[in-house]
Amino acid sequence: MRVGKSKGCEMARKILEGVRVVDFTRVVAGPYCTRMLADMGASVVKVDAPFEAGGKPVRANGSVQNNLGKRSIALDLKHPDGREVARRLIAAADVVVENFAPGVMGRLGLGYTEVSVSNPRLVYASISGFGQSGTSSHRRAYGATAHAEAGWLWVQQQAQRAPEPFAPGITVADLVTGSTAFSGILAVLYDRERTGRGQWVDTTLMDCQLHTLSEVAGPALNGAPVEAWQPFRHPVHRTRDGRHLTINVGEAHNWARLAAALGHEGELMPSAPVEANARIGAWVAAFDAAEAVRRLDVAGAPYGLTMTMHEAVAHPYFAERGMIAEVDDPLDGRVRAIDSALFFSDAESTAAGAAPLAGQHTSAILAECGYVPDAVAALLAAGAAQEQATPA
Numbered sequence: 001m002r003v004g005k006s007k008g009c010e011m012a013r014k015i016l017e018g019v020r021v022v023d024f025t026r027v028v029a030g031p032y033c034t035r036m037l038a039d040m041g042a043s044v045v046k047v048d049a050p051f052e053a054g055g056k057p058v059r060a061n062g063s064v065q066n067n068l069g070k071r072s073i074a075l076d077l078k079h080p081d082g083r084e085v086a087r088r089l090i091a092a093a094d095v096v097v098e099n100f101a102p103g104v105m106g107r108l109g110l111g112y113t114e115v116s117v118s119n120p121r122l123v124y125a126s127i128s129g130f131g132q133s134g135t136s137s138h139r140r141a142y143g144a145t146a147h148a149e150a151g152w153l154w155v156q157q158q159a160q161r162a163p164e165p166f167a168p169g170i171t172v173a174d175l176v177t178g179s180t181a182f183s184g185i186l187a188v189l190y191d192r193e194r195t196g197r198g199q200w201v202d203t204t205l206m207d208c209q210l211h212t213l214s215e216v217a218g219p220a221l222n223g224a225p226v227e228a229w230q231p232f233r234h235p236v237h238r239t240r241d242g243r244h245l246t247i248n249v250g251e252a253h254n255w256a257r258l259a260a261a262l263g264h265e266g267e268l269m270p271s272a273p274v275e276a277n278a279r280i281g282a283w284v285a286a287f288d289a290a291e292a293v294r295r296l297d298v299a300g301a302p303y304g305l306t307m308t309m310h311e312a313v314a315h316p317y318f319a320e321r322g323m324i325a326e327v328d329d330p331l332d333g334r335v336r337a338i339d340s341a342l343f344f345s346d347a348e349s350t351a352a353g354a355a356p357l358a359g360q361h362t363s364a365i366l367a368e369c370g371y372v373p374d375a376v377a378a379l380l381a382a383g384a385a386q387e388q389a390t391p392a
Contacts, residue, residue: 012348014041019189022047022089023070024098024105028143028171029127029205031062032178034097037185038069039340039349045089045365046072048358050386057331057391058358065337068327069352073366074359074386077108081384088369090115090122095185099127102137112200123188125181125201132202141205143171150209155216159231177208236306237281243289244306247296249276254301258283261299262292313338325351330360330390362387 019042023034031046038044046067051058051074060072073089076082090096090110098105105111105126112124126132129141139145144167147153152172153165160166184201192198210217219229234248249255255269255276262283270276284292289305296303307315318324325339340349362385366376379385 017041021095028174029178030099031066044070064355067355071361072356079384122198143173146173146205146209173209237284239289241288257301261295359388
């Protein structure tokens with residue numbers, strides 16, 4: 001059972017109910033941020049680009065996982081009437097999130113400077129590679145850019161003692177940037193209750209990736225030579241049957257638990273971390289994974305059994321916590337997705353519904369903006385807006 005949610009009972013309230021978000025984001029970081037807002041109850045209108053009509057159904061930009069619970073309107077922002085629709089959406093919004101190249105929204109007349117005049121309570125969040133100003137702001141970037149230039153690929157390489165840098169399995173920079181933008185938006189929503197004013201939140205892939213490296217950046221910031229830098233890592237130990245456990249030795253009291261669990265109770269902890277980790281590795285190698293896990297669990301010692309992605313999503317812990325959601329989907333009928341990681345004692349945060357097709361809700365959203373049916377039809381006919389019906 002998720003805190004604040006119980007099957008068969010009335011659904012708990014959501015903290016951001018009534019908050020209106022206009023989502024101009026694409027790819028990963030921005031959609032990840034606005035999915036979190038939708039999970040907490042915000043009404044998220046995703047502004048998608050025009051699409052080729054008559055072909056295969058087109059999903060809203062971003063992954064299905066990152067677009068759950070949103071509605072989509074497709075607008076041509078190069079068309080003056082499309083921009084007017086966007087202005088109306090923003091005028092009624094609490095939050096705007098965008099990740100165009102710096103300056104694009106301003107040139108469209110939709111930048112913070114332009115729209116905050118008529119909506120001073122607006123929370124406006126921009127996500128970019130290198131920021132909204134400065135000598136690097138012109139550079140286009142993806143998460144991989146920040147992985148390389150903010151030092152993380154090098155840190156991984158050192159931790160693995162690998163001969164060359166290697167790409168990670170996920171785009172960490174995008175995910176942490178989306179989370180940081182989400183945090184900034186919540187902070188400004190809180191602050192405007194005191195000040196009556198919104199703010200512009202400027203979040204970058206580079207800054208956020210560097211921030212994740214705070215724990216290991218100290219020596220580089222304070223004069224240590226490159227040769228002296230030591231990786232921050234917890235070793236992965238191989239069990240007798242070929243599985244792998246990660247174990248953080250930590251302090252002496254934790255060593256005592258580990259030693260007792262693995263059949264070496266009372267053995268003193270070596271002062272050198274390398275020797276301590278080597279000894280743990282030798283002990284783990286004497287057991288099959290299931291027996292090592294059982295012993296460590298009984299002793300209350302921290303460990304992690306390495307799992308495939310398929311094993312991880314089937315972990316009974318995640319089922320118990322309600323971390324796997326099943327939602328409707330306009331193309332696939334039903335899809336399973338990762339649910340919100342936020343739990344509250346008196347509120348709910350959970351996937352709010354299906355991920356839309358691009359332009360799936362265009363007519364309804366235009367009506368909410370004050371367009372009468374004839375005006376909606378005119379916008380669609382002119383190509384300023386576009387709609388896509390769900391397949392029968």
